[in-house]
Amino acid sequence: MGIRQTFLMNFALLSSNAPSVRYLCTMQYDHLIYRVAQPSDLPAVQSIVAGAVRRLAKAGIDQWQQGYPDTEILAEDLRLGRGRLLCTDDRVVAYGALVTTGEPTYAVIEGAWLTADEEYLVLHRLCVAEVAVGCGVARRWMERVEQEATASGFRSIRVDTRAENHIMQRLLERLGYQPCGSIRIEGEPFLAFEKLLA
DSSP: OOHHHHHHHHHHHHHHSOOEEEOOOSSSOOEEEEEEOOGGGHHHHHHHHHHHHHHHHHTTOOSSOSSOSOHHHHHHHHHTTOEEEEEOSSOEEEEEEEESSOOGGGGSOEEOOSSSSSOEEEEEEEEEOGGGTTTTHHHHHHHHHHHHHHHTTOSEEEEEEOTTOHHHHHHHHHTTOEEEEEEEETTEEEEEEEEEOO
């Protein structure tokens, strides 16, 4: 069975048997559930993304400031089973998308990826709900994604971010992602990172 087939089979397991994880935060969250996002989650995802767009703008980061990711992109994430949520019992606190089919813009890099032609998982659109900023939720989401990717047989995870997005860069570095150079998306430079999975 191929990696992508194994990955797709995990969707149903995540949806029906999403395990709670103990996580201590200064806020009210002590149980966080990692699961596949459903089409019905679109309003919550849109709200989280809108909050992230506002925070990026306030920080002077020119990322997600031209209408990306829009409703069409987010709805497609959910329709294709790409979306992953981290939730409390009644609230979505983090969202991101996992792409198993590669990323065309990663074909040309100023630098070098850690892996060559091996199948890799791509992370896109990671954002955290306003009420959960500073609680380590993004890190927990990333850790759960890495567990899923490892179980599905992926050799590595790749992700990109803007040079001025130092918060994301610090998160990636703390989690062991290696800077690999830069790629271009619609002519704009983005820093590229990759992590080898055990």
